[in-house]
Amino acid sequence: MSDDFRMTISIPADDDGYVLLKCPNCGTYFKVMPADIEDDGILEIFCPSCGLVGNDYITDDVLELALAMTENKMKDMIYEEFKKMERQFSKGSLTFKAGNPPKHEPENPIRSGIEAMEIVNFLCCKRSAKIKPILKMTGCYCPFCGVKNYEVE
Template identity: 80%
Template sequence: MSDDFSMSIPIPTDDDGYVLLQCPNCGTYFKATPSDIQDDGVLELFCPSCGLVGENYITEDVLELAIAMTQNKVLDMIYDEFKKMERQFRSGPVTIKAGKPPKHEPENPIRSGIEAMEIVSFPCCQRTAKIKPILKMTGCYCPFCGVKNYEIE
C-alpha cells in the first residue's frame, strides 16, 4: 500500500478573476486575484478589516470539501486493503469479508460566493482587492502590505 496520495481542490474565481478569502482572526471575507496572492513580492496577506496577518485564509467551504475528500479517500484505501486481505485469506482457517464499499461523504463544489463586494485600488502596492462597501467607506488595510487606506470618492 502506498502511503502517499495527493489531492487538488480547484478554487473558482468570480467573473472579475478574484478568489474568496476569509480572515482567520475576525472572519471577514474579502477577495484577491490568484496572481497577487502567489506573487513573490507579497510576503504575507493582511486582513482588510482588522489588519492582522493570518496563517491561512481558507474559507469554510474549501475546508469542508478537503475534509470530505480526505475521508472518502481514506475509506477507499481501507476498503481496498480489506479486499486484498479477503483474497489473500480466501481459503484457510481464518477468512475475512470486506463487505460493501463505504458510503462517501458528499463533495459539494465550491462557489465563488459573496458578490456584494467592491473593487478597491491600493496605491501603496498598485494592486486591487474586493472588499465590503462599508470597509471601503470607513477605511481598510491593504491586504498586500498592511497600510491603512482611506479611499474617499
C-alpha cells in the same frame, strides 16, 4: 500501498477573476486575484478589516470539501486493504470478508459566493482587491502591505 497521496481543490474565481478569502482572526470575507496570492513578492496577506496577518484564509466551503475528500480517500484506502486481506485469506480454515464498499461523503462544489463587494485599488502596492463597501467608506488595510488606507480610490 503508497503512504503519499495528493488531492487538488480548485477554488473558483468570480466574473472579475477574484477568489474569496476569509480572515481567520475576525471572519471578514474579501477577495484578491490568484496571481497576487502566488506572487513571491508578497510575503503575507493582511485582512482589510482588522489588518492582522493570518496563517490561512481558507473559507468554510473549501475546508468542508477538503475534509470530505480526505475522509472518502481514507475509506477507500481502508477498503482496499480489506480486499487484499480477503484475497489473502480466501482459502484455508480462516476466511475474511471485506463487505460492501464504504459510502462516500458528498463532495459539494465550491461556489465563488459573496458578490456584494467592490473593487478597490490600493495605490501603495498598485494592486486591487474586492472588499465590503463599508470598509471602502471607513478605510481599510491594504491586503498586500498592511498600510491603513483612508483615501481608497
